[in-house]
Amino acid sequence: MTEPLPRAPSPSRRDFFKKVGAGAAVAATAGCQQALEEFMKKSLREMSRPEVKALLERLEKEYGEKFGREVSVHATPPREGVLFGYGLDLSRCNGNRKCVTACVKENNQSRPNPDGDHNNPIQWIRVLEMEKDKGISFEHADPYYNPKEVPEEGKFYVPVQCQQCENPPCVKVCPVGATWAERDGIVVIDYNWCIGCRCCMSACPYGARHFNWSDPYLPADELNPNTHVLGNRPRPRGVVEKCTFCIQRTRAGRYPACLEACPTGARKFGNLLDPKSEIRRLLEEKRVFVLKEELNTKPKFFYFYG
Amino acid sequence: MRLDRAFLRFTTGSARIVLSGSGYYYAWVGLLLLLVSLGVVAYTRQIENGLIVTALRDEVSWGFYIGNFTFLVGVAAAAVVLVIPAYIYHWKPIKEIVILGELLAVAVLAMCMLFVLVDVGRPDRLTHILPIVGSLNVPHSLLAWDVLVLNIYFLLNLGVVTYLLVSLFRGRTPNPYIFTPLVFFSIPMAVTIHSVTAFVYNGLPGRPFWNASLLAPKFLASAFCSGPAIMLILLQILRKTARLDIKMEAIWKIAELMAYAMFLNLFFLVAEVFKEVYSDTHHLQHMKYLYLGLDGKTALVGWAWTSVAASIAAFFLFLIPATRRNLVTLNLGCVLIFLGVYIEKSIGLVVPGFTPSVLGEIYQYDPTMNEFLVGLGIFGVGALLFTMMSRVAINVANGNFRLDAEAPRADVDVPA
Numbered sequence: 001m002t003e004p005l006p007r008a009p010s011p012s013r014r015d016f017f018k019k020v021g022a023g024a025a026v027a028a029t030a031g032c033q034q035a036l037e038e039f040m041k042k043s044l045r046e047m048s049r050p051e052v053k054a055l056l057e058r059l060e061k062e063y064g065e066k067f068g069r070e071v072s073v074h075a076t077p078p079r080e081g082v083l084f085g086y087g088l089d090l091s092r093c094n095g096n097r098k099c100v101t102a103c104v105k106e107n108n109q110s111r112p113n114p115d116g117d118h119n120n121p122i123q124w125i126r127v128l129e130m131e132k133d134k135g136i137s138f139e140h141a142d143p144y145y146n147p148k149e150v151p152e153e154g155k156f157y158v159p160v161q162c163q164q165c166e167n168p169p170c171v172k173v174c175p176v177g178a179t180w181a182e183r184d185g186i187v188v189i190d191y192n193w194c195i196g197c198r199c200c201m202s203a204c205p206y207g208a209r210h211f212n213w214s215d216p217y218l219p220a221d222e223l224n225p226n227t228h229v230l231g232n233r234p235r236p237r238g239v240v241e242k243c244t245f246c247i248q249r250t251r252a253g254r255y256p257a258c259l260e261a262c263p264t265g266a267r268k269f270g271n272l273l274d275p276k277s278e279i280r281r282l283l284e285e286k287r288v289f290v291l292k293e294e295l296n297t298k299p300k301f302f303y304f305y306g
Numbered sequence: 307m308r309l310d311r312a313f314l315r316f317t318t319g320s321a322r323i324v325l326s327g328s329g330y331y332y333a334w335v336g337l338l339l340l341l342v343s344l345g346v347v348a349y350t351r352q353i354e355n356g357l358i359v360t361a362l363r364d365e366v367s368w369g370f371y372i373g374n375f376t377f378l379v380g381v382a383a384a385a386v387v388l389v390i391p392a393y394i395y396h397w398k399p400i401k402e403i404v405i406l407g408e409l410l411a412v413a414v415l416a417m418c419m420l421f422v423l424v425d426v427g428r429p430d431r432l433t434h435i436l437p438i439v440g441s442l443n444v445p446h447s448l449l450a451w452d453v454l455v456l457n458i459y460f461l462l463n464l465g466v467v468t469y470l471l472v473s474l475f476r477g478r479t480p481n482p483y484i485f486t487p488l489v490f491f492s493i494p495m496a497v498t499i500h501s502v503t504a505f506v507y508n509g510l511p512g513r514p515f516w517n518a519s520l521l522a523p524k525f526l527a528s529a530f531c532s533g534p535a536i537m538l539i540l541l542q543i544l545r546k547t548a549r550l551d552i553k554m555e556a557i558w559k560i561a562e563l564m565a566y567a568m569f570l571n572l573f574f575l576v577a578e579v580f581k582e583v584y585s586d587t588h589h590l591q592h593m594k595y596l597y598l599g600l601d602g603k604t605a606l607v608g609w610a611w612t613s614v615a616a617s618i619a620a621f622f623l624f625l626i627p628a629t630r631r632n633l634v635t636l637n638l639g640c641v642l643i644f645l646g647v648y649i650e651k652s653i654g655l656v657v658p659g660f661t662p663s664v665l666g667e668i669y670q671y672d673p674t675m676n677e678f679l680v681g682l683g684i685f686g687v688g689a690l691l692f693t694m695m696s697r698v699a700i701n702v703a704n705g706n707f708r709l710d711a712e713a714p715r716a717d718v719d720v721p722a
Contacts, residue, residue, distance in 0.1 A: 043434070043441055120358060128665060138666035139588055160665060169511060175449040176434040177441045193441075195434055196357075196427020199449050201367040205512025207665040211367060211427065214358035237356045238427025295511045 007144060043178065043193040044229065055192075056229060063234055067220040075229045076251040078184035084245050085185070085279045086256075087268035087288070088159060089306040093127075094264055095150040095157035100125045102261030103161075106246060107232040108224055110216035120214040124243040125161040125258060126207065132156055136291075161258075162187060162208040162243035163291065163299030170200035170209060179240075185272075185300050186245050188230035194239040201240060205292050209242045245269070272300065312709055316475050319707055320698045327697075338690045345683010348676045349424055357427055359676045365669035366660040368425070370677045373652030374684070375421035377532070378414050379456070379503045380525060380651060383496035384533020385410040386463065389489055391563060397556040401470070404489060405699050406540065408467040411496075413692035415460040420684045448506045455502050459495045462488065467699070474702045476709050500525050507659065515592035515659040518581075524574040525651070530567035531620075532647035534560050535640040540696075542637070548700045558631055564643065565624035571647075572617060595668070596658040605670045606657060609649050617646035 047055065056073045063071035103109070103125050112121040128141035132154050141158070151157065168187050171179050178193040179200060201209045215237045227233040228248035235241050246256035250269070259267040270279035279302075282288065286304040290297075327335075352359050362369050385407045392403045423429055434440035435453055443450045466488045473480040504522035511517055538560055544550045582590045594600055596610045623629045623639035630636055662668045701707035 046441070118355065118358060120356075126665060137588075138664070139591060139662070141666045143665065143667060172443075172446040173449065173510070175443050175447040175453065176431075177443040177447075178434070193431070193434060194428065195431045197422075197425070197449060198367045198427070199447070199506070201364065202507075202513065202660075203510050205664050207364070207663055207667075210364050212356070213360075213363065214356040236428075240427075292512070297511075 041192065043176075044190045045177070045180065052229075059229065059233060066234070067218075067223050069220055069223060069225055071223070071225045071227060071233075073227050073229050073233050074248065076248075078182050078186075079251065081271075081273055083185045083272045084164065084250060084300065085270060085272040085283075086164070086245065086301045087279050087282045087286075088301070088303050089266040089268070090156060090158065090303055091305045092264040092266035093157045093159060093262075095127055095129060095145065095152075095155070096263065097127050098261045098263055099159060099258035099267065100127060102257040103243070105222070106224055106249070106257035107243075108218055108227070108234055109241075110212065110214075110218060110235075111222065113214070113217035115217075118214040118217065120212060120216065122210045122212070122216070122241065124208070124210065124241075125159055127157055127159045129155050130158055158303070159258075160206055160208070160291065161301070162245075163206050163297065163301040164243075164245060166298035166300060167296055169203040169205065169295075169297060173199040173203045175199065182230075184251070186230075186247055186250075187242070188244055188247065189240060189242065190230070191233070191235050191239045191241070196238040196240065198240065205295050205297060209240050211240050212237045266306075312476050313472060315709060316472055319475075323698050323701055323707060324694045335690065335693065338686045338693070341686030342683050342690065344679050345681075345686060348679035348683065351676060352424070352680065353429075359674060361671050361674050361677065363669060363671075365663040365667050366657060366671040368656050368660070369671050370653070370673040370681060371421050371425040373656040374681055375418050375425070376503055376507075376525075376655060377648055377651040378418045378421065378688075380500055380529030380647070381533045381536060382411045382414040382418065382459070383500040383526075384529045384531075385414065385537060386492050386496045387530065388534055388537055388560065390493060391559060392556075395556070395559060397559075398553065399551060399703075402550055402552075402700075402703050403541075403556075405467055405470055405703065406544070406696060407537065408463040408489075408492070409695045409699060410537065410540070410692060411463045411492075412460065412467065413688045413695065415456060415463070416691055417684050417688035418456060419460075420687060421681075424680050424684070448502060448509055452499075452502045452506055455495065455499050459492070459499050462492050462495060466492065467695075471699055471702050475707060497526065500529055507655070512664050513659050514589035516655075518578060520574050520578055524571065524578075527567050527571040527574060528647045528651055531564050531571060531617075531643045532651070534564050534567075535643040535647075538564075538640050539637065542633075544696070544700065548704070550700065550703075554631075557636070558627075561624045561630040561636055561639065565621060565630070568617060568621040568624065568643065572621060575614075591662055592658045595661050596654060600662065600668055603668050603670050605672055606653065610654055613646045613649035613654055615646075616642040617650070620646060 042051065044052065044055070052075050056075060059073045060071055063073070100123050104111070104123055107124060109122040109124065110120050113119040126143050128138070128143050129145035129152070130136060130141050134140045136158060145152070145155075164185055164187055166181070166185070168181060171181060171187060175197060176193060176195055178195070179187065179189045181187045196211070198211055201211060212235055216235055218234060223234070224232060226248060228244075228251070231244040231247035250256060255269055259269050268278055268282055270277035272279060274280065282304060283302065286306065288302040288304040290299040290302060360369065388407050389404050391397070392400045397403060423432070426432065435442055435450065442453070444454065445451070466485055469485060470480050501522045504525040507513070507516035508519070508521045538557060541550075541552050541557060545552045579593065582593045591600065595603070596606050599607050620639045620642035623635050623642070630639065657671050661671070698707065
C-alpha cells in the first residue's frame with residue numbers, strides 16, 4: 001500500500017485580521033502590475049514560434065530561481081499519425097496505488113503541506129474501491145480505502161483519471177479557451193491563460209480536474225526537472241490541472257509514469273492509429289467499455305477485463 | 307447649456323446630494339461602509355492565501371459566491387420586468403417605478419460582477435475574457451455568453467437611467483422615442499440574462515441535478531418572486547421617506563402577480579421531485595442529499611425545508627386578498643419569499659449539484675467566515691450604490707435637483 005488519498009483538508013480558520021493592512025497595500029500594487037502584464041500577454045495557442053521559445057526560456061529561468069535547480073521546459077508538438085489511447089485491465093488492478101505515487105512524482109503535483117492552512121495535496125489519479133456484488137457503481141465507491149493489504153475481500157478497484165475525451169465537455173465550457181484537445185488527443189490546459197473560474201471542473205463527469213486552491217507545495221528536491229509547458233511544469237496558484245497522459249514522456253516515445261509503475265501490468269498505452277499497436281489489439285480482442293458512455297464524451301481511456 | 311457642462315453640473319450636484327443628509331442617513335452609510343471594509347479585509351486575506359480560505363474544494367468547486375451570483379442575476383432581471391405591469395395597469399408614477407427598477411438592476415448587477423470576481427482563482431487575468439484583447443470563447447462557452455449579456459444589460463440599464471435623470475435634471479421631457487424602445491428592449495434582455503445563467507448549469511451532462519430542462523423556467527419563476535419582493539419593500543420605504551406617490555393598488559397588484567409566479571415555482575418543484583422520485587434512478591441522490599441527507603450527512607436539510615416552508619407560506623399570504631392587503635402580512639410575505647428563493651437559488655441550487663460528486667463522494671460544504679464576510683461586503687457595496695443612486699434619482703424626480711435651481715437641496719432621506 002502506498003499513499004492513501006488524503007481527504008479534502010478542512011478550510012483554515014486562522015486569525016482573520018492578521019497582516020491585513022500591509023497585505024492590502026502589497027496586493028494592490030502587485031495586482032496593478034500583474035494586471036498590466038496580463039493585458040499584454042497572449043495565450044499559448046496564439047503565440048508564434050519565437051514567442052513560445054521566449055516563454056520557455058522565461059519559465060526555465062523563473063523555475064531555476066525558484067527551486068535552485070536547472071529545469072527544462074519543452075513544448076514538444078504532437079507527432080503526425082499519432083492518437084493516444086489508454087487501456088486498463090480491471091481484472092489485474094489490485095488497488096495498490098503505485099500509479100498514484102508515480103504520477104504525483106512525475107507530474108510535480110502539489111504535496112501535502114505541513115502548514116495546514118495551505119494544505120492542498122493534488123492527485124490526478126483516483127483509485128476507487130468498489131464492491132464486487134454492486135458492480136461499477138460510483139454511489140458505492142470509496143476512494144479513501146486504507147487497509148493493511150490490497151486487494152480486500154469482495155472488492156475490486158477502478159482507477160479514474162482524465163479520460164482524454166474526444167468530445168470533452170470541459171473544453172467547450174471554458175470561457176477563455178484555455179483548455180483544448182491536441183491533435184494526438186491529449187486534452188491540455190494553458191496554465192498561463194486559465195482564469196480559475198472552474199467551469200471545466202463542473203463540466204467534467206470524471207472528477208479529473210483539480211484546482212490549486214493554495215500555492216502548490218513542491219519541495220525543490222522532489223521536483224521533476226524534465227517538464228512540458230502543457231504538462232508537468234510547476235503550476236501557479238489559482239489554476240486547474242489534470243492528467244495529460246504524461247505528455248512530456250509520451251510525446252518523446254516513452255510510456256506514462258503510471259503505466260511503468262504498475263506492478264500488476266494492468267495498464268496499457270499506445271497509438272490508436274497504429275493497427276499493430278498493443279492498444280489496438282486490446283480493442284479488437286477484449287470486451288472494452290468506457291465510463292459513463294451515455295454522456296457521449298467518447299473517452300480514449302478504455303476499461304476491460306483481461 | 308451644453309450637454310457636457312450640464313452633465314458636469316449633474317455629477318457635482320449628485321456628489322453633493324450623496325454627501326449630505328440627516329443623521330440617520332450618515333448612520334446608514336456608515337454601517338454600509340463598515341460592511342464594505344469587512345469585505346475588503348476578508349478578500350485581501352483570500353488574495354494573499356488563495357481560495358483555500360473558502361470551504362470550496364475539488365468535490366464542491368462552486369459554492370456561496372456563485373450561489374449568490376445566481377440569485378442576484380434573478381433579482382436584477384425581475385426588477386426591470388416590473389415595468390410591464392406598470393405600463394399595462396397605468397400605474398402612477400410609472401417613471402419612478404422604471405427608474406427605481408433600473409437602478410436596482412444596476413446595483414445588483416454590480417454585485418453579480420463582484421461575486422464572479424471574488425470566485426475566480428486568477429482575478430489578475432480577467433482581461434482574458436474581454437473580446438479582442440482576450441479570447442472570449444463564444445459561441446461555445448455559456449459563461450462567455452453570460453459575461454456578454456450581463457455586461458450589455460448593465461450598460462443598457464445604466465444608459466437608460468442616466469438619460470432619464472439627466473433629461474429631467476435639465477428640465478426637459480425625456481424623449482419617449484429614445485427611452486421607450488430601450489426600456490422595452492431591456493425586458494427580453496432581463497429574461498435572457500437569467501436564462502443564460504441557468505444554461506451555464508443546465509448544459510453540464512455530468513451533473514444531473516442541473517441537467518434538467520426545467521431549470522431555466524424555474525429560474526425565471528423564482529426570480530419573479532424574489533425581485534419584486536425587494537421592490538415592494540423599497541417602494542413602501544420610498545413612499546414614506548421620499549413621499550413618492552405610489553398607490554397601494556399597485557403594491558397589491560404586484561403581490562398578486564408574485565403569488566402566480568410562486569405558484570409556478572412550486573409547481574415546477576413538484577414536477578422535478580415527482581420525476582426524480584418516481585423514476586428512482588441514481589440521479590435521485592442529489593435531491594435526497596438536499597432534502598433528506600445522505601449517509602447521515604444532512605448539512606442542507608434544514609435549509610432546504612426552511613426554503614420550502616417559507617415559499618409555501620408566502621404563496622398563501624399573497625394569494626389571499628385580505629393578507630396581501632394587510633401591510634404586516636404583506637411584508638412578512640416579502641421576507642419569506644426572499645428567504646425561500648435565496649436559499650433555493652444559492653446554496654440549495656449549487657451545492658446539491660456537486661453532492662455527491664461525479665465519483666460518488668460526499669463532501670459537506672459549509673462556507674467559512676471569510677467567504678461569508680466577502681459576501682457581506684459585496685452586499686454592502688450593492689446597498690451603498692443603490693442608496694446613493696436612488697437618493698439622486700428621487701431628488702431629480704421630485705424636482706428638487708434641477709439645473710436651473712440655485713443649489714441642490716437634499717431634503718429627502720433614502721435609507722436604501
